[in-house]
Amino acid sequence: MNDSLDNKLLENIETFVGFFESKIDCIEKAAFSQQGTLYKQCLYILILDSLAKTVFPNEKSNHKRFVTFIDTITKWKYSKKYSLTHLIQILELSHNAQLVQLLDYARNQQESWQKGFIISIEEDLDCEDIEKLCPESLWKEKIYKSIYLKDVRHGNLLYTYRSGLVHELRRPGYGMELSKTQNQPYYIGSSQLNFKNNEEMQWVSSWELVYPLNFFQVLCRDSVRNVKEYYIRENIDPYSVFNFGTYWLEQMNDND
Numbered sequence: 001m002n003d004s005l006d007n008k009l010l011e012n013i014e015t016f017v018g019f020f021e022s023k024i025d026c027i028e029k030a031a032f033s034q035q036g037t038l039y040k041q042c043l044y045i046l047i048l049d050s051l052a053k054t055v056f057p058n059e060k061s062n063h064k065r066f067v068t069f070i071d072t073i074t075k076w077k078y079s080k081k082y083s084l085t086h087l088i089q090i091l092e093l094s095h096n097a098q099l100v101q102l103l104d105y106a107r108n109q110q111e112s113w114q115k116g117f118i119i120s121i122e123e124d125l126d127c128e129d130i131e132k133l134c135p136e137s138l139w140k141e142k143i144y145k146s147i148y149l150k151d152v153r154h155g156n157l158l159y160t161y162r163s164g165l166v167h168e169l170r171r172p173g174y175g176m177e178l179s180k181t182q183n184q185p186y187y188i189g190s191s192q193l194n195f196k197n198n199e200e201m202q203w204v205s206s207w208e209l210v211y212p213l214n215f216f217q218v219l220c221r222d223s224v225r226n227v228k229e230y231y232i233r234e235n236i237d238p239y240s241v242f243n244f245g246t247y248w249l250e251q252m253n254d255n256d
Contacts, residue, residue, distance in 0.1 A: 180212075
């Protein structure tokens, strides 16, 4: 522990961290008549957003603040892996001859996946795997419409998931949580009826990415523990980034 911390600062850190620890406990124990997993994930996301603000208070981009927090503070070991399913899809849509080698490699990696089994995202690609087969110039280019290669990295996909929860009260994709013991994301094989232009319906198989409820709980607990270490190490009072007062427009509560 940092010996230079004064008692008041340490007390503020303990109180702030304790507040979020208690909220995680409440979410874990909460019972809903329906859609409990959806609602709990929304609440866990609010905790991650709140903590990210205390670490990067000057970052105006919600996306950049959230993803940087996930990459650096949560210490989630898979945040920088690239989702194979999303990578294959974006490469197929791009029709870019420079990406054919990467596409073939990604397809070969996925061929070993067996339907009926839960596939860990540990099987996804690391950045180094992609760098070997992707021209450097394409890292900064849109691969398809407004999508970059970095957008299929799990740190960014988690932000996409977060945005679906916060703005639309829904989770992206068709994945279903099959296991209550998994605390890391995974893939499951799925089939859906697909019909377009009033044509005959067909069953379409896919691999669906699942971010299970336990994953959010673990991520929040890890984040609370890690931000506490960060506050102590950097002599930061987490309350200092918030402007408390009567008025909802925070600048109106300035004392100076």
